[in-house]
Amino acid sequence: MRKKFPELTRVRGHYHCVLWGRCPHWWLIRAEGEIIDPTASQFPSRGAGYYEPWDESKPEPTGKCLNCGDYCYNGEACCSDQCGKAFSDHCMKPINTTGKIV
Numbered sequence: 001m002r003k004k005f006p007e008l009t010r011v012r013g014h015y016h017c018v019l020w021g022r023c024p025h026w027w028l029i030r031a032e033g034e035i036i037d038p039t040a041s042q043f044p045s046r047g048a049g050y051y052e053p054w055d056e057s058k059p060e061p062t063g064k065c066l067n068c069g070d071y072c073y074n075g076e077a078c079c080s081d082q083c084g085k086a087f088s089d090h091c092m093k094p095i096n097t098t099g100k101i102v
Contacts, residue, residue, distance in 0.1 A: 001038050002028060008036060016050040017043045027051060 015025040040047025061071035067087035078084035
């Protein structure tokens with residue numbers, strides 16, 4: 001669609017769907033600020049949610065935290081030392097004979 005309408009600007013960021021939450025997404029925008037999302041129908045909210053452009057001055061996330069699910073940077077497995085400790089503590093819990101964590 002961008003090739004057919006070169007006056008549109010491609011934007012990356014997150015779409016906030018009322019049912020699915022915050023989703024990474026790309027969309028188009030007119031010079032006046034009107035959002036054009038040719039793929040909005042993939043979301044249950046059909047584009048009625050909030051579009052949040054990515055701030056290009058921010059560092060790029062490299063994954064999600066194994067403990068809380070927030071973004072991680074620089075290839076880290078957890079987003080903070082606190083989350084890393086909580087995840088490690090969870091992994092070190094003993095398992096009883098039924099296979100359940102005690």
